[in-house]
Amino acid sequence: MTVVARPEELLALAVDVAGEAGRVALESQDGIDVLDTKSSPTDVVTEMDRRCEEMIRERLLQERPGDSVLGEESGTDSGTNSVRWIVDPIDGTVNYLYGREDWAVSVAAEVAGDVVAGAVVVPRHGDIYTAARGAGAACNGQPLRAAQPVRLDRALVATGFGYSAARRAQQAEVLRAVLPQVRDIRRGGAAAVDLCSVARGRADAYYERGLNHWDWAAAALIAREAGVRVEGLHHAPPDSELLLAAPPVLFEELHDLLA
C-alpha cells in the first residue's frame, strides 16, 4: 500500500527521532571509545553510532511501517512504499570520539527519490536545523537565509578530507590550489554541520570529495531551502566525486577552480 506522506509530517518525525538520538548520544559522549573501524584504521565507529541508528530505525519503522531506511551503520531496510529515510546517526564521529562539539544526527526523508524533509540536530550547539521541500529552512524555528555571495578571494570555505592516505594526498593537492585563492579554509569534521553553516552564513562555501549520501541528504535540502546551490561537478547532483555548496556566483567561481 502506498502510504501518502506530507513533507511536514515527515519533517516532524525526523525532528523527533533525531532529537531523541541526539540526547542519548550527548549523554554518552564523555568517555566514549572506539568500538570498531571501517574503511581505514582512522575511520572509526563507536557504540553510539550503532545504538543511535538502531533507535532511529526502530522508531521510524514503528511510526511508519513499510518505509525503507538507509543508514550509515546498518545499510538498507527495504520497505514496500515510496518513503525512504536516509540516516547518519552521528556525522562527525571522530569529533564525537574526541569530546568535541561539531557532530550531528542527520535524518532525511526521501519520497520517490527526492528528499522532501530533513532534520540536522547539533546537540552540543543546541541547534536543530530543519527544512521541508519548498517551505524554507530554519534553525531553532528561525528562518535561515544564506549570506550574500562574496568574491572568491573573500570567501571563508569549509572542506573535509577522507580516511584513506591516498585520497588525503589528492585532497591536499586540491587544497594547495584553493588556499591562496580564498579568504580562509575551515575543516570542521562533519559534513552536515558544514552544510548547515553555509545555510546560516557561518561559512561562504563548502566542498568535499568522498562523501556518502547519508552525510549530506538532510543538510543539502536545508542549504538549498536557504538559497544555497548544492551540486556536484558540471551540474550533476552531489555524489562521491564532489559536493559543492555556495550561493550562486560564488558557486560558479569555486566550481571552475575545483573542476
Ligand code: LIP
Ligand atoms: C565525516 C564527514 C566529514 C568528513 C569526515 C567524515 P563521519 O563523516 O561528515 O565531512 O570530512 O572525514 O567522513 O565518518 O563522521 O560520519
